[in-house]
Amino acid sequence: MKTMRFTTAQALIKFLNQQYVEFDGKQEKFVKGIFTIFGHGNVLGLGQALEEDPGELEVYQGRNEQGMAHAAVAFGKQKHRKQIMACTSSVGPGAANMVTAAATASANNIPVLLLPGDTFATRQPDPVLQQIEHYHDLTVTTNDAFRAVSKYWDRVSRPEQLMTAMINAMRVLTDPADTGAVTIALPQDVQGEVYDFPEYFFKKRVHRIERRVPTASDLKDAVELIKGKKKPVIICGGGVRYSEAADSLKRFAEKFNIPFGETQAGKSAIESTHAYNLGGIGVTGNLAANLIAKEADLVIGVGTRYSDFTTASKQLFQNSEVDFLTINVSEYHAYKLDAVKIVADAKLALLALEIELEKTGYRSGYTHEIESAKDAWKAELNRLYQVRYKDEGFKPEVAGHLDEVLPEFYEKFGSCLTQTEVIGQVNQLIDEDAIIVGASGSLPGDLQRMWESRRPNTYHMEYGYSCMGYEISGALGVKIAEPDKEVYAMVGDGSYLMLHSELVTSIQEGKKINVLLFDNAAFGCINNLQMGNGMGSFGTEFRYRNPETGRLDGGLMKIDFAQSAAGYGVKTYKVNTLEELQGAIEDAKKQTVSTLIDIKVLPKTMTNGYESWWHVGIAGTSINPKIKEAYLNKENNLKKARKY
Ligand SMILES: Cc1ncc(C[n+]2csc(CCOP(=O)(O)OP(=O)(O)O)c2C)c(N)n1
Ligand SMILES: O=C1C[C@@H](O)[C@H](O)[C@@H](O)C1=O
Ligand SMILES: [Mg+2]
Numbered sequence: 176m177k178t179m180r181f182t183t184a185q186a187l188i189k190f191l192n193q194q195y196v197e198f199d200g201k202q203e204k205f206v207k208g209i210f211t212i213f214g215h216g217n218v219l220g221l222g223q224a225l226e227e228d229p230g231e232l233e234v235y236q237g238r239n240e241q242g243m244a245h246a247a248v249a250f251g252k253q254k255h256r257k258q259i260m261a262c263t264s265s266v267g268p269g270a271a272n273m274v275t276a277a278a279t280a281s282a283n284n285i286p287v288l289l290l291p292g293d294t295f296a297t298r299q300p301d302p303v304l305q306q307i308e309h310y311h312d313l314t315v316t317t318n319d320a321f322r323a324v325s326k327y328w329d330r331v332s333r334p335e336q337l338m339t340a341m342i343n344a345m346r347v348l349t350d351p352a353d354t355g356a357v358t359i360a361l362p363q364d365v366q367g368e369v370y371d372f373p374e375y376f377f378k379k380r381v382h383r384i385e386r387r388v389p390t391a392s393d394l395k396d397a398v399e400l401i402k403g404k405k406k407p408v409i410i411c412g413g414g415v416r417y418s419e420a421a422d423s424l425k426r427f428a429e430k431f432n433i434p435f436g437e438t439q440a441g442k443s444a445i446e447s448t449h450a451y452n453l454g455g456i457g458v459t460g461n462l463a464a465n466l467i468a469k470e471a472d473l474v475i476g477v478g479t480r481y482s483d484f485t486t487a488s489k490q491l492f493q494n495s496e497v498d499f500l501t502i503n504v505s506e507y508h509a510y511k512l513d514a515v516k517i518v519a520d521a522k523l524a525l526l527a528l529e530i531e532l533e534k535t536g537y538r539s540g541y542t543h544e545i546e547s548a549k550d551a552w553k554a555e556l557n558r559l560y561q562v563r564y565k566d567e568g569f570k571p572e573v574a575g576h577l578d579e580v581l582p583e584f585y586e587k588f589g590s591c592l593t594q595t596e597v598i599g600q601v602n603q604l605i606d607e608d609a610i611i612v613g614a615s616g617s618l619p620g621d622l623q624r625m626w627e628s629r630r631p632n633t634y635h636m637e638y639g640y641s642c643m644g645y646e647i648s649g650a651l652g653v654k655i656a657e658p659d660k661e662v663y664a665m666v667g668d669g670s671y672l673m674l675h676s677e678l679v680t681s682i683q684e685g686k687k688i689n690v691l692l693f694d695n696a697a698f699g700c701i702n703n704l705q706m707g708n709g710m711g712s713f714g715t716e717f718r719y720r721n722p723e724t725g726r727l728d729g730g731l732m733k734i735d736f737a738q739s740a741a742g743y744g745v746k747t748y749k750v751n752t753l754e755e756l757q758g759a760i761e762d763a764k765k766q767t768v769s770t771l772i773d774i775k776v777l778p779k780t781m782t783n784g785y786e787s788w789w790h791v792g793i794a795g796t797s798i799n800p801k802i803k804e805a806y807l808n809k810e811n812n813l814k815k816a817r818k819y
Contacts, residue, residue: 178371181528183334183361184224186372187290190341191261192230193377196349196576198257198300198384198546199354199419205349205382206288207258207655208233208242211765214265215304217789218294220366221263232261232802235684238676240264242648244276244289246677249612249652252285253635255417257384259286260652266441267305270317275642278324281355281663283440283639284413286348289325289358291318296332296362299540303363306522318360326355332362334370349382351417351520352505353579383706386418387504389519389527395408396530397500398531400473400515406494407433407473408464410456410485414503420522421445421631427525431532432539434548436464438485438621442476443634447627453548457485461538463552465491465786468542469481471495474512478503478521481511484638490816504526511819514590539780555785560599562776571779576706581718581777587731590751590775594693595782597774600753601663604760609661612653614618614645616667617700617781618693626783650688651677661689661764665678668717669695671736682744689763690740690771695778696731703779708793710800737773738774746770788812 181189194205199405208230213222225234240262247260264270267657270291280287294306294316302308311314322328327347329340344357401407416422421444428435428451436456437444445452462469465487468474473492479485479501486492488654502524509516517524539566561571564585571581572595585591596676599622605611607629613619614637628634633651637645651665665677671692681688715775719729746766748759750773763770790813793806 177374179374179377180369180371181225182367182369183331184220184228184366184371186334186337186376186714187221187341188228188232189377189506190222190231191270192232194345194377195379195381196257196384200639202230202381203258205258207260208235208558209261209263210235210247211263212237212240212243212265212269212566214292214364216264216269217361217366218268220292220361220363221290223367225364234645236680238260238444238679239674240269240272241275241644242272242674242677243680245279245642245648246288246646246652246680247287247636248276248280248283248285249635249649250656251280251287252283253610253632253656254352255419256286257749259288259348261290263290264292264510266294266303266558267317271320272517274320277321277356277358279327279637279640279645281324283637284353287356288344288348289321289356291358291360293318293330293360293362293365295364296538296689306472313636316360321358321360323358324351324356325358327357329358330360330362331365334368338372338376345380345382349384351384359693375576386523387518389517392532393517393519393766394527396515397517397528398535401499401532402537403485404473404498406471407475407539408467408471408477409433409435410442410474410476411444412436412438412477412479412485414521415441415444416632418478418504418521419527421524423522423529425449425451427529430529431537432462432541434467434545434611436460436468437623438479438482439619439636439638440627442623442636443628443632445772446629446631449627449667451545453545454552457491458487458784458787459620459623460483460784460785460787461624462555463548463554466548466551468491469786472498475503476500476503476514477525480508482639483524483790487787488810490788490790495814514778528749559595559625559782562593562595562780564593564780566699571777572781572783573703573779576703576774577779578711579594583781584731584777585603587733588696590773592611592634592751592753592756592774592776593780594621594695595625595774595780596753597693597756597776598622601755601760602627604757605663609632609663610653611665613661613665613742614638614649615641615643616698617703618665618667620700622665624785636798643662643670646670647675647688647690648677650690651686652684654681654688658686663689664690665691666693667699668692668696668734669698670734674753677768678740678745678771679720679743685767687767688769690769692736692759692771692773693776694734694736694773695776696733697778699778699781704791707801708791709797709803709805737771741770746769748772790816
């Protein structure tokens, strides 16, 4: 047996360079690059290996481990899981910082390879700097925290373990039904230990991403179910994008006269103008999709996990005859809601189902309903585009909570922009093929409802974990994936403050991203949530501590985000009017460096719900009658919801 003498870290880098995926006959390198933040836990092992011979891996320098790992997740998502980035961190806090991003990857089923440094396998110098000593179990380290958020977890305590660890890592990363974060913990001494690896470990490996074929019996059951239904609705989930099944779904919808709603992950698989595209569905869905869903007698979920946001906590579908048909490559998701299942790749399943259903001459019973629902939403959308603060009798979309704050905000910030008019303008002004990136706050709701995707795969929303701080990191990852397109991070002030460190990395790399920062001086959506359920405004507006009350009910905090980002070398703009917004977006397009547009938007001017409900934990008893009322309301809605 021929062997090659390498350290564990050198062998790992050599191995990663030899991994390919094949999808529909097309081969591509699987690992594009690696984000690094070096510390004592990885610099002399993995760092040395990368300095000596990175192969074709592009080596990036992150700013915050969570940020860089989120950039890697966004890269994998935008690449539809056909190519990934790896991330290496030091031991202890560097590793812990990646745990959140691992969770984001696993919640969204997006592949990412995380390589945190670990404490010494030999234990000789213990406790090393940043080691937590668990007196009851010396094998437990910070990296065990990744177990709860990874789809595969391993610790390489001897160099030869690297081989089985990495083969399993690749198995999970390339499995469409079970992909997510893969964490391989690397003790710092082991990274530098030498071993004679068999040459065959480094041979080129091609991992075929198989399209699972639907079975004849699954198809038969599905056809039987559909045949008896008059008002089916399709849910277009993220699986449609990952399986590249958009054309098949379009044809299926057209042929059988079946409308479809979009989840956050599925949105922009098909352009918004398509006659059967109802737009966003669920808690953050629009009027058209939710009206049709309410009446539907069959829900056909394609590549969806049926999250609470998609099903409005299982209360959206009110037709007493409603049944579920699920097409999903994952058996786990297919089993939900007692659905009739086709456990298969979305594209193959839709193609096969089309053939079988066509034989029956099936066509749904819709006549004018799809068009009427779309027209009603179009009229509402036009109204939202034109919500102007200065109009007489102005009432914000989320009215009756903090109406008095609007004049206060206007006076202090000098802006009378509403969030819905800004979104409308941005939608018109940016290029058709530009990609928007979002994750948290009120924007995902507004965008799922209001955003018109003109080109496929231009809507990138992380709403499996809805992790604040993803937006800017994610925009960097998307830009690395699609360098020729303009990328816009759509971010609230709260989320921007939580994490925007990779904005500096975008400057360093010359990877231009555009930040559209919606500053409403609040954790706005959470303020809506608490006040909408009977609470007061508590801990969610950005106000100074008031010495008179001792509470956070002083004046609003006005932050000059543009000025802070300018210090990084970002081209910035301050926007208080629609004219300024237009000018800023046009100018930003001409820039080669990253840009940030600091947009002051009036609180409470985001969209409100349409025909939907969200099950949230409300206090069962309180001295506040409004909370009692909210609790009763919850109980009533719960009666209308499926139990599981
Ligand atoms: C990491 C993380 N922490 C907490 C939350 C809970 N959370 C969701 S939205 C939100 C406030 C977002 O505020 P902002 O970004 O300003 O958006 P807005 O709702 O004001 O539009 C919070 C705290 C979260 N989603 N992610
Ligand atoms: O708690 C939350 C409420 C949602 O409205 C928001 O979009 C999301 O970020 C979140 O975490
Ligand atoms: Mg905010």
